[in-house]
Amino acid sequence: MSDAAVVCSHLSFAWPDDTPVFDDLSFTVATGRTGLVAPNGSGKSTLLKLIAGELKPAVASVAVGGTLGYLPQTLPLTGDPTVAEVIRAQLLRRPDVLLLDEPTNNLDLAGVGQLESALTETGAPAV
Incomplete structure (x- = not known):
């Protein structure tokens, strides 16, 4: 893959009701x-979920160059962890490729600051 972080070839996906989202996307x-x-609604989140x-x-054919980290649009908050703890737990692996799906959508100003801090601390590149 050399300098490629993500390579998708001939990606096709449809919902269970046969509504196509992508057809032969490379x-x-x-x-x-x-x-x-x-x-909105064009398939960005679906594409990231396919890559992840x-x-x-x-x-x-989906190939990712190295370890993949993925932060979905809706954070998987269960139990008592803070937003910062959830974010740092995906970034602790120090991924080679990091997919961020509108990571600040549901965050307040403090949460955005925690996300920025976590990304800065880990030095993770974002795709």
Whole structure:
């Protein structure tokens, strides 16, 4: 994969009711910071879930260069952990590729500060 952080080839995915989301999508993301911008409902979160392995594509080859970290749009808060503790627990592995799905969507100003601090402390690159 050389300088590629993520390579997707011929990615196809449809919801259980056969509504297509992607059909034969191929792309490469180089190392470094990359942003994905598209309208709401266009499949950004679905794409990240496919790369992270949370969803299985109908057809595809997905390759990630190294250890993958994934912070979903809705934080998996169960029990008593703080936002900072949840964030630091994905980043402690020091991932080579970090997928952030609108990480500040549901955070207040203090939570955004904790996220920024955790990212700075770990030095994790974001895709």
